[in-house]
Amino acid sequence: MNESAPAAAAVRDRRSHSKVTDTAPSRAELRDLIAALASIADHSGLRPWRIIEMRGDARLRLGEGLAAAAGGKREKYLAKATRAPLVLALVVSPRLKHKVPVWEQEAVASGVAHTLGLLLHEAGWGTFWRTGSLTRTPEVHAAHELSPDEYLLGWLYVGGVPERDRKPKPRKPLDPDRYLTELEPSAPAGPQ
Numbered sequence: 695m696n697e698s699a700p701a702a703a704a705v706r707d708r709r710s711h712s713k714v715t716d717t718a719p720s721r722a723e724l725r726d727l728i729a730a731l732a733s734i735a736d737h738s739g740l741r742p743w744r745i746i747e748m749r750g751d752a753r754l755r756l757g758e759g760l761a762a763a764a765g766g767k768r769e770k771y772l773a774k775a776t777r778a779p780l781v782l783a784l785v786v787s788p789r790l791k792h793k794v795p796v797w798e799q800e801a802v803a804s805g806v807a808h809t810l811g812l813l814l815h816e817a818g819w820g821t822f823w824r825t826g827s828l829t830r831t832p833e834v835h836a837a838h839e840l841s842p843d844e845y846l847l848g849w850l851y852v853g854g855v856p857e858r859d860r861k862p863k864p865r866k867p868l869d870p871d872r873y874l875t876e877l878e879p880s881a882p883a884g885p886q
């Protein structure tokens with residue numbers, strides 16, 4: 695890691711791991727990482743999010759919820775829900791009728807999810823953010839005991855990094871000029 699710029703190093707190295715091993719961060723480690731999220735940019739400091747930790751058989755509730763929403767394939771969804779030892783449900787807990795609109799609150803929750811994934815990566819854990827067409831179904835909502843206004847941004851599947859994946863992932867180069875544009879002081883003249 696680059697000691698003088700650890701955030702930049704973590705961002706450059708970050709990668710997802712679709713397969714993880716059976717080790718997972720302890721609740722104490724997770725609590726420390728989540729405490730660090732106090733600095734996430736947050737209009738009016740609403741903290742409109744929460745994370746639901748699922749381990750062991752608690753993950754089966756996710757699998758059952760997915761199967762109920764799909765109307766079958768129980769074994770398939772139970773297997774999906776248990777492919778990592780720790781599953782973190784990413785929840786938007788919006789304050790409705792607040793001057794800060796819900797889309798801004800969702801942006802905060804999204805920042806939390808990205809940053810938590812980055813912190814877990816930096817701590818040496820493997821993560822994979824997953825969603826799917828069943829994410830916002832009533833059955834999955836109920837399985838997480840969400841309040842009526844809450845909704846999911848998906849799940850971070852977390853576990854150990856398999857030996858063979860302990861290497862950087864080749865990235866398609868990103869041309870900054872394509873993503874960083876500049877507005878000129880005045881609009882260009884239209885067609886003459």
Ligand SMILES: Cc1cc2nc3c(=O)[nH]c(=O)nc-3n(C[C@H](O)[C@H](O)[C@H](O)COP(=O)(O)O)c2cc1C
Binds near residue numbers: 822826
């Ligand atoms: C909101 C969100 C939902 C995602 N859902 C899925 C998913 O359901 N299935 C999937 O294969 N990848 C999903 N991804 C992408 C993966 O998490 C991952 O970013 C992708 O495989 C690229 O790998 P990388 O993160 O190493 O670049 C999702 C990403 C985001 C941000």
